[in-house]
Amino acid sequence: MFEYVVRRLLAFPFILLGMASVIFCLLLLLPGDPARLMAGPGASAQVVESIRQQMGFDQPIPVQFVNYLSNLARGDLGRSFQSRRPVLSEILILYPKTILLALVAELIAVLVGVVLGILAATRHASVNYALMVLSVLSLSLPLFWLALLLQLLFAVDLRLLPPSGYKNGLDIYIILPAITLAIPTAGYLARVTNASLATFLNSDFVRTARGKGLKSRRIIFRHVLPNAVIPIASAAGTDLSRLFAGILIVEAIFGWPGIGKYAYDALSHRDIPALIGAVLFFGASVLLVNLAVDVFYGVVNPRIRYK
Amino acid sequence: MSADGIVSLIKQPAPGAASRATSRAPFWDNVRRNPMLVVSSIAILLLVLVALFADRLAPYDPTAIHMAGQLVDGKVLRPPYPPGAEYWLGTDQLGRDIFSRILYGIRTSLFVGVIVRGGVMIVGIILALVAGQWVGLLRDAILRFTEIMLAFPPLLIAMALTAALGPSLFTVTVALILVGWPDVVRLIYGQVLVTREMDFIKAARSIGASDFRILQRHVLPNIREILIVAFSIGIPGAIMYEAGLSFFGFGIQPPTPSLGSIISDGRGYIAVAPWYPLFPGLALVVMVLAFNFFGEGLLNYNKRPNKLTE
Numbered sequence: 001m002f003e004y005v006v007r008r009l010l011a012f013p014f015i016l017l018g019m020a021s022v023i024f025c026l027l028l029l030l031p032g033d034p035a036r037l038m039a040g041p042g043a044s045a046q047v048v049e050s051i052r053q054q055m056g057f058d059q060p061i062p063v064q065f066v067n068y069l070s071n072l073a074r075g076d077l078g079r080s081f082q083s084r085r086p087v088l089s090e091i092l093i094l095y096p097k098t099i100l101l102a103l104v105a106e107l108i109a110v111l112v113g114v115v116l117g118i119l120a121a122t123r124h125a126s127v128n129y130a131l132m133v134l135s136v137l138s139l140s141l142p143l144f145w146l147a148l149l150l151q152l153l154f155a156v157d158l159r160l161l162p163p164s165g166y167k168n169g170l171d172i173y174i175i176l177p178a179i180t181l182a183i184p185t186a187g188y189l190a191r192v193t194n195a196s197l198a199t200f201l202n203s204d205f206v207r208t209a210r211g212k213g214l215k216s217r218r219i220i221f222r223h224v225l226p227n228a229v230i231p232i233a234s235a236a237g238t239d240l241s242r243l244f245a246g247i248l249i250v251e252a253i254f255g256w257p258g259i260g261k262y263a264y265d266a267l268s269h270r271d272i273p274a275l276i277g278a279v280l281f282f283g284a285s286v287l288l289v290n291l292a293v294d295v296f297y298g299v300v301n302p303r304i305r306y307k
Numbered sequence: 308m309s310a311d312g313i314v315s316l317i318k319q320p321a322p323g324a325a326s327r328a329t330s331r332a333p334f335w336d337n338v339r340r341n342p343m344l345v346v347s348s349i350a351i352l353l354l355v356l357v358a359l360f361a362d363r364l365a366p367y368d369p370t371a372i373h374m375a376g377q378l379v380d381g382k383v384l385r386p387p388y389p390p391g392a393e394y395w396l397g398t399d400q401l402g403r404d405i406f407s408r409i410l411y412g413i414r415t416s417l418f419v420g421v422i423v424r425g426g427v428m429i430v431g432i433i434l435a436l437v438a439g440q441w442v443g444l445l446r447d448a449i450l451r452f453t454e455i456m457l458a459f460p461p462l463l464i465a466m467a468l469t470a471a472l473g474p475s476l477f478t479v480t481v482a483l484i485l486v487g488w489p490d491v492v493r494l495i496y497g498q499v500l501v502t503r504e505m506d507f508i509k510a511a512r513s514i515g516a517s518d519f520r521i522l523q524r525h526v527l528p529n530i531r532e533i534l535i536v537a538f539s540i541g542i543p544g545a546i547m548y549e550a551g552l553s554f555f556g557f558g559i560q561p562p563t564p565s566l567g568s569i570i571s572d573g574r575g576y577i578a579v580a581p582w583y584p585l586f587p588g589l590a591l592v593v594m595v596l597a598f599n600f601f602g603e604g605l606l607n608y609n610k611r612p613n614k615l616t617e
Contacts, residue, residue: 018455026467136603140595142547144554145570145588148577152585156578245460249551263463264555267470275467283458290458 004298008291019283020072023276024065033057077280078273080266087277091259095281098251098258100169102243105178109185109243110236116186117193117232121201122220131190138187143246147180147253164255177254181246185239192235196228230300237293241286344604350597358414365407366395370562373402387580397582399572405583409590412566415559416594419480420546426484427545428538431491436522438492439499450496453489461486462548466557479558483548487541494537498530505529540602543595550591566591 035052036043052058056067071078077087120131154176155163167173200206201224209219251260263278265271338345357364367373376383377393386402388394396405438449468482469475502508508525516524527534552558553567561568566587573584 015451015455015458018451019458022452022455022459026464136599137592137596140543140592140599142550142554142567142588142591142595144551144567145584145591148570148574148584148588152577152581241458245462248460248463252555263460267463267466267557270470279459279463279467282460282463283455286458286460 005295008294012287012291015287016280016284017069019280019287020069021065023279024068027272027276028061072280077277080274081271082265082269082274087273090274091262091277091281094257094259094262097166097169097256098247098260101174101177101181101251101256101258102240102247104170104174105181105243106185106236106240108178108182109189109239112182113186113189114193114232116190118197118220118225120190120194121197122216128194132194135187135190138183141183143180143184143249144253146183147176147250150176150180151253164253166255166257173254173256177250177256180250180254181243184246185236185243188239188242189232189236193228193232196231197224200224200227230297234293234297237289237296240289244282244286244289341604341608343600344608347597347600347604350593351601354413354417354594354597357410358417361410361414365404365410367404367407369403369408369411369564371403373398373404375402387576387583389580390582396586397580399569399583400576400580405569405586408564408569409566409587411564412569412587413590413594415476415563415565416546416549416591419476419483419549419559420542420598422480423483423487423545423549424538424541426480427487427491427541428534430484430488432495432527432534434488435492435495435499436526438496439503439526440518440522449492453492456486456489457493459486462551465548465552466555469552469557474552474557474560476559476563479549479552482552483545487545487548490541491537495530495533498533499526502526502529536602536605539598539605543598543602546591546595546598 033048035048035055035057039048039051056064059067075088077091079085080087080090083090116131116135120128151163154161161176162173163176165173197220206219206223209223210216214223247258248260248263250256251258252264255261259278259281263275263282266274266278373388374386376385377388378384386398387400388398388402390397394404394406396409398404399408434449434453438446465479465482465486468485469478472478472482503521503526508521511521511525549558550565550567550570553565554571556568556571558567559565569587570584570591573580573587576583
């Protein structure tokens with residue numbers, strides 16, 4: 001087990017390196033002059049030339065690549081074109097806000113999803129069917145439209161919650177973006193819970209438990225759920241990467257000042273260093289979550305390690 | 308839907324799977340047991356017809372501007388007009404008919420969804436077959452690259468690509484194919500591995516069949532069902548990504564109607580004209596639902612022991 005974790009951890013920096021290289025190649029593939037792009041339209045030739053020298057675009061591509069990687073290795077992501085501040089320090093301020101939003105959303109999704117999944121697996125077949133249709137529906141809602149719907153309902157009509165914005169972390173401002181993010185994940189987890197409970201409910205040990213006269217509530221909570229925790233938890237973990245993908249949309253719409261909104265603003269203003277920084281942080285977060293899920297899976301399920 | 312969603316869908320046991328596994332019922336029996344597949348097939352057929360004949364079905368030109376004003380109770384009403392007999396689903400701030408714009412938007416969505424998913428499948432299948440057949444450096448390179456690409460936020464990368472290339476129908480399609488293929492590689496690669504270890508493929512190899520022939524004549528036909536499901540299950544995701552790109556202004560540009568950009572334009576009017584952003588979104592949901600239920604139904608229909616549950 002230890003060896004497995006170490007091997008995965010050792011591979012991690014190389015995957016990050018690969019990511020950085022892919023971003024560099026993408027930048028190279030883009031048409032147009034990066035210095036001109038950074039200077040913005042209507043900049044004079046002198047400004048463009050000074051940016052070219054400052055950023056090192058006048059050097060050969062391999063030299064640029066090595067410079068880029070060595071800067072990254074030193075934690076230097078460059079300076080944002082808009083704010084002129086170092087990208088890394090800007091992102092480090094925003095990143096906890098994104099993590100907070102993601103965790104609150106994931107918490108809501110796990111609670112709602114698991115409860116609905118248990119209901120679907122244990123109640124009448126019609127309840128099961130209705131809940132599974134609801135689950136497909138929740139996975140079919142475009143996030144940006146769902147966000148508008150919730151804004152219309154809770155902010156415009158009912159005037160219960162602020163439509164957008166941010167105030168010291170855990171405030172009422174987090175409710176709408178977190179619910180928007182949680183709805184598809186809750187639907188997905190309800191499915192997974194339902195499916196894994198259904199497989200265990202047909203197993204021999206449940207029949208034995210029924211046979212010795214245990215109440216069905218006790219069978220569910222003492223015998224079935226502990227077994228189903230592994231698939232549910234790993235589904236919740238892998239789904240965090242989907243949640244991260246949705247965070248860009250939700251932060252941009254609700255004005256939540258995390259790295260999703262930072263990335264969106266950077267993109268709108270062609271702020272390339274800021275964009276690269278945000279993409280790297282997003283990617284590294286997803287990789288870390290995947291790693292954590294795999295390690296968790298290896299710990300709780302020894303069979304996986306031999307594959 | 309993400310790859311995790313797809314994988315989990317494929318792994319899940321289908322309701323009624325056990326009963327069908329014991330006796331192979333005729334086609335119509337299967338259809339009767341799988342109303343989800345029938346209803347969603349009809350819905351998709353209708354949507355395709357709408358997309359094909361949008362120009363005949365639309366009561367108005369989707370770009371025609373109607374600013375003259377409506378007379379309601381002796382008062383002149385300015386656009387956006389509410390839904391009514393004249394404009395079934397209301398109009399936008401320029402008096403353009405929302406219903407007609409939605410019909411054309413469905414055309415755009417379906418077109419992009421099918422083309423993107425088709426492109427993604429082709430790229431993904433080729434890479435998965437190559438990685439599955441030729442073990443070695445090439446396989447490792449493909450798998451590592453796939454893993455890296457999977458970690459990137461797809462919408463953000465697609466937005467950056469269309470921003471750099473200039474947003475249009477063509478660049479949106481290309482960008483979505485470029486960010487979409489890793490999902491398919493992950494999905495198909497495992498199936499290729501399982502298939503190429505089967506006895507009949509070993510037999511084919513032992514009588515000297517070439518790699519290409521094995522892939523084309525034996526591996527591909529054996530994963531055909533999975534490919535069809537993967538294709539249809541991925542279409543709603545492509546439709547949503549197109550709508551997302553257009554919503555943020557990095558997608559299909561006016562005057563081509565796209566549901567995402569109509570919703571985006573309507574955002575500012577949500578308090579005074581809720582129909583304006585809501586109805587296009589509803590059309591989007593109906594389309595995505597139809598494909599999701601279709602994929603679901605297809606999975607249940609195809610469900611046989613030791614096939615998709617592998």
